Structure formats: C-alpha cells, structure tokens
Amino acid sequence: MSELLKEKIVIIEDLNKKRRPMPELNAIYFITPRRMSLNLVIDDFVEKDQYKSIHLYLTDRLPDDLFSFLAASRASKKISALREIDVAFMPFESRVFLLDEPRFYKRIIEDSYRHRKLERLAEQLNTIAIALGGDFDMFYQSQISNCVDLASLTRKKLNQNGRLSSTIGDMIIVDRSYDPFAPLLHELTYQAMTYDVLRADGDIVKIDNRDLLLDETEDKTWASLRHLHMADVMKKLANEYEDLMAKQKGLNKTDGTTKSVAELMRRLPHFQRQIQELERHISISEELDKNYDTWIDDLCDVEQDLACDSIEKPIKAIIPWILNKTLSDEMKMRLILLLCHNKKGLEEEKLVQLLKNSGIKEDQWKVVKNMRYFNATVVENDLPVIMKMPKRKQNEEDLKFTDSRYVSRITDLIHYNHANELDDRIFTKIPSVKPKISSIKSGTQKRKTIVFILGGVAPSEMRAAFELSNNTFKPSASWFSSKNNCTFTSDVYIGSSHIAMPHTQLKMFSDI
Structure with missing residues (x-):
C-alpha cells in the first residue's frame, strides 16, 4: 500500500461495488479483457462521468471484437491510456x-x-x-x-x-x-500443514480472529521455514527466539553516551519486527500442534505405505481407520481414494462395501466416485490406466x-x-x-x-x-x-x- 501512496494512488476500489463519483480524479482501471469487465468500465460513463479520465490497463491481449465494443461506447472518449501488460496470472x-x-x-x-x-x-x-x-x-x-x-x-x-x-x-x-x-496425503511440512489444518485462504491464515499474511518477500521466517518438516520448524523457532531475546538483552545495555543511546534507538525497531515475526510463527505452530492429534502419526504411516506401494495388504491396513467413528468423513474419503489409486481401481462391490462400512453419508459417495472424471481409476477397469514414468x-x-x-x-x-x-x-x-x-x-x-x-x-x-x-x-x-x-x-x-x-x-x- 505504501508503494501505491508514493505514486499518489490514494483510493483502491472494487469495480463490482457501487462507488461514489469522483469526476475531479483520474482513474486507473486494471481488468482482464473480458466483456463482463469492460461493461463495468463502460457503465461508469453511460450518462455522467464517474472519473475525469480512464487509464486502462489490461492483463493481456484485448480481442478485436471487444476493442470495437469498447470503441463504440461513450467511455472511449475518456480513455487517456490503454495498455496490455501481459500478466494474466497470479x-x-x-x-x-x-x-x-x-x-x-x-x-x-x-x-x-x-x-x-x-x-x-x-x-x-x-x-x-x-x-x-x-x-x-x-x-x-x-x-x-x-x-x-x-x-x-x-x-x-x-x-x-x-x-x-x-x-x-x-x-x-x-x-x-x-x-x-500428492494432494491427498498428510504432508507434514510447515506450509502444507498450515494450508491443510488451518485452511489458509491463499497466503492468509486466520489465528484467534486475526488475519496473518504469509508473504515470502516480507516475512523472512516464513520463506526460510515453510518447506521444512514441522519437527525441524519447532526446534528452529525456539532456538531463533532464544537467540534474538539474548541479543536484545545485550543491546539494551548502554554506557550512557549519546552515541550508544542513538545506536540502541536505531536498532531496536529492527529487533522488535524480528520478535513480532517469530512470535507470529510460534502462534501458528502452536495452533498446528493443538490441531495435530497423536493418531495422525499412525495415519501418516498408512498413507505413506499406500502412496509408496510398500504394503502387502492395503485394504486390511485401512479397515481400522474406516471403522473408526472418531475419524472425519473427509479423512476416510482421503484414505479410500488413496487405496483406489494404490490398487489402480477397486471392484465396484468392494468399493461400495467400504463406503457403507465407513459410515460416510451416501450422498457423499459421489466425491469418491467422481474421481473418474479426473482421469483417475476408482473402479477396476473403468478407465485405461494412465501411463507414467517409472x-x-x-x-x-x-x-x-x-x-x-x-x-x-x-x-x-x-x-x-x-x-x-x-x-x-x-x-x-x-x-x-x-x-x-x-x-x-x-x-x-x-x-x-x-x-x-x-x-x-x-x-x-x-x-x-x-x-x-x-x-x-x-x-x-x-x-x-x-x-x-x-x-x-x-x-x-x-x-x-x-x-x-x-x-x-x-x-x-x-x-x-
């Protein structure tokens, strides 16, 4: 936001929402070159001018028919700049x-x-x-x-x-x-667990009704720890926090001279930011630990055996979990799908029997069966097996x-x-x-x-x-x-x- 303010961009608004007219200000529109988006721009200038002028930036190429559509509108008279910047991705x-x-x-x-x-x-x-x-x-x-x-x-x-x-x-x-x-396994690295257990929305995770941003450019702790196993993350966070507190304690000691006090004032904000960053990740790791049931260790072993094809009787291995009444339907469906992938499809009767025994509601069985639409074999011989590299x-x-x-x-x-x-x-x-x-x-x-x-x-x-x-x-x-x-x-x-x-x-x- 500070970068936008430097460029004298003072207001950011959603095109889909009703906005107050500001005919004294120039407007930058950043949209995808689609008719729906162009309609929103055009609607701002149908009768009265929403803004003084239009600086139109498009994520990628504007098709000829939409260029003609825009040119025929009243809004075209207000366009001061039009540019295709070729960033149609996030x-x-x-x-x-x-x-x-x-x-x-x-x-x-x-x-x-x-x-x-x-x-x-x-x-x-x-x-x-x-x-x-x-x-x-x-x-x-x-x-x-x-x-x-x-x-x-x-x-x-x-x-x-x-x-x-x-x-x-x-x-x-x-x-x-x-x-x-890969998408169905319990992945015990920091980033994967945060997304899976805490249901992160993109790069935002909610802890105690607070939205925490996980940004690799602004948050060096996240960038360095996100791909590590949680066991290593917990150790590193504890060690880094202890080291930082010791450094801050040493920094607080001054000899009373103007120079040393000035140095303290200069370095303290940096330490405070580092401490806040570490505390944020300690909060996330504690939340993960709170939601991490001890049985996940055993469940992970079964999942890994299925994925690595290192188990002789895979159906027998998942039965105790399928019958476990404390296990959520989501966890059971993940296990059944992993089994289907391991076996390259199950006989339909066996699959139905597993679903019945699992206690998963019948209207949810389609979640498992619909996997076939994604080129994965759920029922034996239902689809040709996808060839893969060894x-x-x-x-x-x-x-x-x-x-x-x-x-x-x-x-x-x-x-x-x-x-x-x-x-x-x-x-x-x-x-x-x-x-x-x-x-x-x-x-x-x-x-x-x-x-x-x-x-x-x-x-x-x-x-x-x-x-x-x-x-x-x-x-x-x-x-x-x-x-x-x-x-x-x-x-x-x-x-x-x-x-x-x-x-x-x-x-x-x-x-x-």
Missing part, C-alpha cells in the same frame, strides 16, 4: 504461479465450456512465457486429451508471439492424474522422517526431463521454432522449466520447484541412469489453476 510465490480459477477443471470437462476455457488458459500460459522472457519447447501428456489440446493451443500462441525471439527452456503440461496421491525409489537410509517417504511424481518428472529421459510413449514434444540462446547452450545460464498441472498444484510440488532450483533436494544416486549424474541446473516454475489441498480437491470432486 505470481503466488517466486516459483509458483496460479491462474486463480479453482473451478477450471470442472468447466473443461463440460463440453459447452471446454474449448473456450482451454483457449483462455493458453493465453495465460503465453503471458507466463513473456514474463520469463522467452519461448519454450513444449512437452505434454499425450494420453490426456485436455493436455493434447492445451499444448496445441499454447504452441500456436507462442509461435505467433513476436516478443519471444529465443527458446529458453521447456514447458511441461501434465494432468493431475499423473500423481493423484517411480524412482529413495534409499531408506537417506530418509530423515518416515512420515515423509513419498516423493511426488512431479519431482521425478522434472528430473527425467532435465536428463532428457522422458518416455515418448507418454510425453510428446512440440519444439519451438525459435533458436536456443547461446548462453543456455554453453551452460553459462540455467535453462528454465515450466510445469503446468491441470487440476491443482500440491504444496509438496511447490516445494519441489524451490528445492530443485536451489539444489537443496538431495536424491539418492539410484534415482539416475548410469549415463546421467545428479547435477540439476534448471530454474523451475510450477503452477496450476489453484493450490490442490485435500479439502479443495474433495470439494472439486463433489461439484461435478
């Missing part, structure tokens, strides 16, 4: 982008919306390429028609984009069904936490792509027509990798983008083929329509 974190459309997947499986929504999505991916400064070779999951059509539409838009003169990396388009496990196993001795054994398939996929080992039976390539820049060819500049997941991005996959880019992900050597070593030298950016948390995914399945 930069959620430095390596994570969202298209702010949780209902997107539902709409692309409805024929009446499908092409229009995929076309819009291709436009948005085009603006991401512009933001990153180049064109991309395209890889897509060829078994999934939505991935095929989206890749084709995106390739067309990238080819037509004259602002992209060189190829700087790869864009991979993959369906959520490529790894159905899962690379992490050595047991490399694992610090047994409740976090599962490594997402998206992490594997990024590694396979980096090593040029993608299976062409699963992924098809549409190369860019633009030349590769020499600095990437020579290895003096990192190539960029964009991963777009149709159907939501899980926190574990967001974490992978950071860990791989920063070389803090340490796989065992067995992950790699003999002809490729473990060195990873790409900048990874990952995104989707929304963050795929268990409750958001179950809601998405229920809405079909």
Whole structure:
C-alpha cells in the first residue's frame, strides 16, 4: 500500500461495488479483457462521468471484437491510456504461479465450456512465457486429451508471439492424474500443514480472529521455514527466539553516551519486527500442534505405505481407520481414494462395501466416485490406466522422517526431463521454432522449466520447484541412469489453476 501512496494512488476500489463519483480524479482501471469487465468500465460513463479520465490497463491481449465494443461506447472518449501488460496470472510465490480459477477443471470437462476455457488458459500460459522472457519447447501428456489440446493451443500462441525471439527452456503440461496421491496425503511440512489444518485462504491464515499474511518477500521466517518438516520448524523457532531475546538483552545495555543511546534507538525497531515475526510463527505452530492429534502419526504411516506401494495388504491396513467413528468423513474419503489409486481401481462391490462400512453419508459417495472424471481409476477397469514414468525409489537410509517417504511424481518428472529421459510413449514434444540462446547452450545460464498441472498444484510440488532450483533436494544416486549424474541446473516454475489441498480437491470432486 505504501508503494501505491508514493505514486499518489490514494483510493483502491472494487469495480463490482457501487462507488461514489469522483469526476475531479483520474482513474486507473486494471481488468482482464473480458466483456463482463469492460461493461463495468463502460457503465461508469453511460450518462455522467464517474472519473475525469480512464487509464486502462489490461492483463493481456484485448480481442478485436471487444476493442470495437469498447470503441463504440461513450467511455472511449475518456480513455487517456490503454495498455496490455501481459500478466494474466497470479505470481503466488517466486516459483509458483496460479491462474486463480479453482473451478477450471470442472468447466473443461463440460463440453459447452471446454474449448473456450482451454483457449483462455493458453493465453495465460503465453503471458507466463513473456514474463520469463522467452519461448519454450513444449512437452505434454499425450494420453490426456485436455493436455493434447492445451499444448496445441499454447504452441500456436507462442509461435505467433513476436516478443519471444529465443527458446529458453521447456514447458511441461501434465494432468493431475499423473500423481493423484500428492494432494491427498498428510504432508507434514510447515506450509502444507498450515494450508491443510488451518485452511489458509491463499497466503492468509486466520489465528484467534486475526488475519496473518504469509508473504515470502516480507516475512523472512516464513520463506526460510515453510518447506521444512514441522519437527525441524519447532526446534528452529525456539532456538531463533532464544537467540534474538539474548541479543536484545545485550543491546539494551548502554554506557550512557549519546552515541550508544542513538545506536540502541536505531536498532531496536529492527529487533522488535524480528520478535513480532517469530512470535507470529510460534502462534501458528502452536495452533498446528493443538490441531495435530497423536493418531495422525499412525495415519501418516498408512498413507505413506499406500502412496509408496510398500504394503502387502492395503485394504486390511485401512479397515481400522474406516471403522473408526472418531475419524472425519473427509479423512476416510482421503484414505479410500488413496487405496483406489494404490490398487489402480477397486471392484465396484468392494468399493461400495467400504463406503457403507465407513459410515460416510451416501450422498457423499459421489466425491469418491467422481474421481473418474479426473482421469483417475476408482473402479477396476473403468478407465485405461494412465501411463507414467517409472517411480524412482529413495534409499531408506537417506530418509530423515518416515512420515515423509513419498516423493511426488512431479519431482521425478522434472528430473527425467532435465536428463532428457522422458518416455515418448507418454510425453510428446512440440519444439519451438525459435533458436536456443547461446548462453543456455554453453551452460553459462540455467535453462528454465515450466510445469503446468491441470487440476491443482500440491504444496509438496511447490516445494519441489524451490528445492530443485536451489539444489537443496538431495536424491539418492539410484534415482539416475548410469549415463546421467545428479547435477540439476534448471530454474523451475510450477503452477496450476489453484493450490490442490485435500479439502479443495474433495470439494472439486463433489461439484461435478
């Protein structure tokens, strides 16, 4: 807000709400180039002028028909500036982008919306390429028609984009069904637990009726701790708070001179901000601990066994949990879906029997059964099994936490792509027509990798983008083929329509 005030922007208002006319002020409109948004601008100038003039900024390209629509209105006479800025996405974190459309997947499986929504999505991916400064070779999951059509539409838009003169990396388009496990597991890292347990709304979490902003640029503690396991987070918070209090105690001692008092006054606000930041995270971690039941440890072990396929009798393993009357319907549905993914579908009779025994209300069974619309096999032989790259196993001795054994398939996929080992039976390539820049060819500049997941991005996959880019992900050597070593030298950016948390995914399945 302070940055806006510096630019003399004194009022920010929602276009959808009734606003007081201010004909003495110039107005900046920041909208998506859609008829509904343009109508709101035009309505401000139908009879009287809402503002002195219009400075119109659009997230991306204004189609010709809408340009004509705008030009024919009275509002066009008040336009002082019109600019397309090509940011039709939300930069959620430095390596994570969202298209702010949780209902997107539902709409692309409805024929009446499908092409229009995929076309819009291709436009948005085009603006991401512009933001990153180049064109991309395209890889897509060829078994999934939505991935095929989206890749084709995106390739067309990238080819037509004259602002992209060189190829700087790869864009991979993959369906959520490529790894159905990741959004359903209890992930015990700080960020994932905050989103799952405290139901964070984007980057805002509510504690004791207070809205706390979790922003990687403003909150260094959040940026450094969010991808760590909660056991490590608790230790680090306690140690950092203790160290900071000791430093502040030492700082408060002065020799009484003007110089030392001035130094104290200069440094105290900084310490106060740091203390407040740590206290905020201690409050969040305490809230997580309060909501963390001891049985989650045991439940996590079962979930990890299902995801890692390391259990001989998976149905037998989940029965005690399914029959547990204290376990919520959401938890039971997560377990049943994990079982379906593990078994690549259950016999319909067995699935119905499990649902009956679970005590889940019958009108909620559709949440489990509707998973089939998301290309995941719930009932045996109901859908063709989606082909996937081989899962690379992490050595047991490399694992610090047994409740976090599962490594997402998206992490594997990024590694396979980096090593040029993608299976062409699963992924098809549409190369860019633009030349590769020499600095990437020579290895003096990192190539960029964009991963777009149709159907939501899980926190574990967001974490992978950071860990791989920063070389803090340490796989065992067995992950790699003999002809490729473990060195990873790409900048990874990952995104989707929304963050795929268990409750958001179950809601998405229920809405079909």
